[in-house]
Every structure is written in C-alpha cells, then in structure tokens.
Amino acid sequence: MRIPSLLPRDDTRERGVRSHWVTVAGRRMHARRSSCAPAHPAPVVVCVHGQVVSSRYMTPLIQRLGAQFSTFAPDLPGFGRSDKPRRALTIRELADALAAWIGAAGLGRAVLLGNSLGCQIAVECALRHPDRVQGLVLQGPTTDPRLRGPVRAMIANTLNTYRERSVGIGPFIDYLQAGPRRAFRTAQYLLADRVEKKLPLVRQPALVIRGAKDLNVSQPWAEKITRLLPQAELRVVPGAAHTMVAVAALEMTRISTPFLLRLAAGEEKGVS
Numbered sequence: 001m002r003i004p005s006l007l008p009r010d011d012t013r014e015r016g017v018r019s020h021w022v023t024v025a026g027r028r029m030h031a032r033r034s035s036c037a038p039a040h041p042a043p044v045v046v047c048v049h050g051q052v053v054s055s056r057y058m059t060p061l062i063q064r065l066g067a068q069f070s071t072f073a074p075d076l077p078g079f080g081r082s083d084k085p086r087r088a089l090t091i092r093e094l095a096d097a098l099a100a101w102i103g104a105a106g107l108g109r110a111v112l113l114g115n116s117l118g119c120q121i122a123v124e125c126a127l128r129h130p131d132r133v134q135g136l137v138l139q140g141p142t143t144d145p146r147l148r149g150p151v152r153a154m155i156a157n158t159l160n161t162y163r164e165r166s167v168g169i170g171p172f173i174d175y176l177q178a179g180p181r182r183a184f185r186t187a188q189y190l191l192a193d194r195v196e197k198k199l200p201l202v203r204q205p206a207l208v209i210r211g212a213k214d215l216n217v218s219q220p221w222a223e224k225i226t227r228l229l230p231q232a233e234l235r236v237v238p239g240a241a242h243t244m245v246a247v248a249a250l251e252m253t254r255i256s257t258p259f260l261l262r263l264a265a266g267e268e269k270g271v272s
Contacts, residue, residue, distance in 0.1 A: 016063045019081075020072065022104040029101050030081035031055060031074035034066020042264040043111045043134050045256075046102060047073035047245065050116030050140075051190055052183045053174045054080025060249035061113075068257055072110075074101050076121070078186075079178050088185035091193050095124035099132045109267075111260060113137040115245045116216065117190050126204050135263045136206040137256055140214055140242045141195070144221040148191050199228035205266075206232040207259040209252070211240030233259075 020031040032055045045065060047058045055062075055073035065071045075082040077089055077097050089097065098121060102110055111134050114122035119141035126133040175183060206229045210222040219236070226234040235255050240248050 014059050014063075016066060017059055020105070022101065024097065024100045024104045027077055027083040027085070029074055029077065029083070029097075029104075031072050031101070031105070032059060032062055033073070034062050034071040036066055038069050038071075039067060040069055040261065040264065042267065043069065043109070043260055044107050045069050045071045045113050045137075045260065046098075046107065046110040047071065048098065048112055048114040048118030048122050049073065049076065049079070050114075050118050050142075050243070051186055052079065052178050053171045054177070056080060056174060057171060057243065057246040058115075060247075061245045061252055064249040064253040065113075065256065068253065069260060072105065072107070074098065078182050080174060081177075084178075084182075088182045088189070091120055091124050091189050092128070094121050095128055098122075098125050099129035102129075102132045109134040111135040111137060111263060113139070113245075113256065114141070115139045115243060116142050117186070120190065120193050120195050123195055123198055123202060126202050127198055130203065133204055134267065135204045135259075136202070137209065137259065138206060138225070139209040139244055139252065140211065140217050141208065141222070141225055142216060143191055143193065143195070144216060144218055145196075146218065146221075147216060196224070196228060199225060200230065202229055204231070205259075205263060207256065208232055208234045209244065209255060210234070210236050211242060211244055211248070212236055212238045213241045216242050 016036055017032050018035045020033045022029055049055055054075045058073040062071050062073055076094050078084050112122035119138040122136055126136055208222055208226045210217050222234055226232045237251055244252050
C-alpha cells in the first residue's frame with residue numbers, strides 16, 4: 001500500500017531544508033538537504049534513517065547541523081518519498097544503495113550519521129564502500145543482543161516512543177508509506193544482523209552516542225561497540241533516549257561538531 005506524503009512537495013514547512021532528487025540504478029531517490037551556507041566546507045554529512053521511518057524525522061538535525069556542515073538525509077529505497085522496490089532490501093542492499101546514492105549525488109566521501117538501524121547500514125556501507133565513507137557517527141546503534149527477540153524489541157521501541165512523544169505523527173505516516181510487509185521484513189533483517197562481527201573491520205574513525213535513557217541500547221552494549229571499533233569514542237547524554245537526531249538535535253550538533261572538525265583536519269593532512 002502506497003500512501004501519498006502529507007507534507008508539501010517542496011518542504012516549505014521545513015525551514016532551512018529542501019528536497020533533493022537523484023536517480024540511482026533506475027530508481028528515483030529523495031533526500032532532504034540543508035539549504036543554508038554551512039560554516040565549514042567539510043566534511044559532508046549524510047544522515048541515515050532508522051527502521052521504517054524516513055528522512056522526515058531527521059529534519060531538526062538537518063536544520064541544526066546544516067548551519068555547520070553540508071548535511072543530507074536520503075530516503076532509502078522503499079521508504080519515504082523514494083521509489084519502492086517490490087521486496088524489502090537487506091542490510092547489505094540498503095548499504096549498497098546508500099553508497100550508490102552518495103556517488104550519484106556527487107558527494108565524494110561523506111561522514112555517515114546513523115540512528116538505530118541506520119547505524120547498521122552505515123557500518124555495512126563503511127566496510128563495503130570505504131571510498132565513500134570518511135567517518136561514522138553512530139547514535140543509538142542497534143541491535144543490542146538482549147533485544148534480538150521480536151517481543152523484547154517491540155516493547156523497548158514502544159517505551160522509547162512514549163518517552164519521545166515530541167517526534168509527532170511523522171513516523172506513523174512513514175510506516176504507512178513503507179507498508180506493513182516491508183516493515184516486518186526489514187525488522188527481521190535488523191534483528192538477524194550481527195553488527196558486532198563487522199565492527200573490528202571498520203577502519204574509519206567513529207563517534208558512538210548513547211542517550212542515557214535509551215531502552216534500545218544499554219550502556220554495556222554501547223561500551224562494547226566502542227571497544228570493538230578500532231578508532232572510536234563514546235559519548236553518553238543524560239536524559240536523552242533513542243532518537244536524539246529528532247528530539248535533541250542541538251545536543252547532537254554540539255557533540256558531533258568537534259569530531260567532524262577533527263575528521264576534516266585529518267583529511268587535509270592526509271591521515272583520515
């Protein structure tokens with residue numbers, strides 16, 4: 001079932017954000033991007049959305065972070081306004097689509113800023129397409145091994161959603177656009193993905209961010225992710241939950257900016 005977007009096609013209600021369209025492998029992919037002139041010319045940041053949702057909930061972060069860096073957030077194939085493949089894509093296929101979109105958009109190398117499932121896709125993309133990925137910001141990285149059962153994951157998601165009511169109805173609209181079959185299959189891929197086996201192979205610098213009240217990501221799991229990544233640091237934000245990209249965009253920008261500037265400095269010196 002395909003539900004038309006309830007937002008204006010030109011995103012006129014998203015100040016500082018505009019739509020961006022490219023064709024990738026015969027599919028049209030939609031993205032939101034910052035429309036203001038950023039304070040820093042590098043790096044480019046690509047936000048990677050979580051399960052079922054779209055770039056819509058990344059709008060607050062694009063508005064905040066876009067004042068500092070060129071910031072994009074694509075709707076991955078099957079979600080948001082992008083074309084819908086007949087079947088749900090796997091983590092690997094979504095990562096390949098993301099890398100192809102980065103190339104088609106002419107972004108060169110980008111820092112991938114993922115939330116939830118977007119972190120798993122970002123890690124896969126960094127491994128499979130290192131020429132496209134300069135670094136990683138992993139906010140609320142899934143999947144915590146203690147939540148790999150569907151019932152436990154659903155309970156954690158429901159409680160997090162209750163805590164973050166300010167997200168609004170956007171995720172519900174995104175769910176309707178994706179459809180229940182795609183949502184269910186994508187959840188299966190999410191829970192089956194063993195990201196911890198991939199993390200030691202990542203060579204790009206990474207910043208891991210956890211909200212202290214995130215029920216999807218425990219403190220031990222966040223610490224383990226940070227240890228497994230060869231170049232990583234962990235920041236824990238008191239009072240925050242799972243989708244800081246939507247409800248704590250100012251704090252996300254404050255935490256991410258020094259890391260992004262270090263990446264840019266390292267790129268100039270040829271060491272990143």
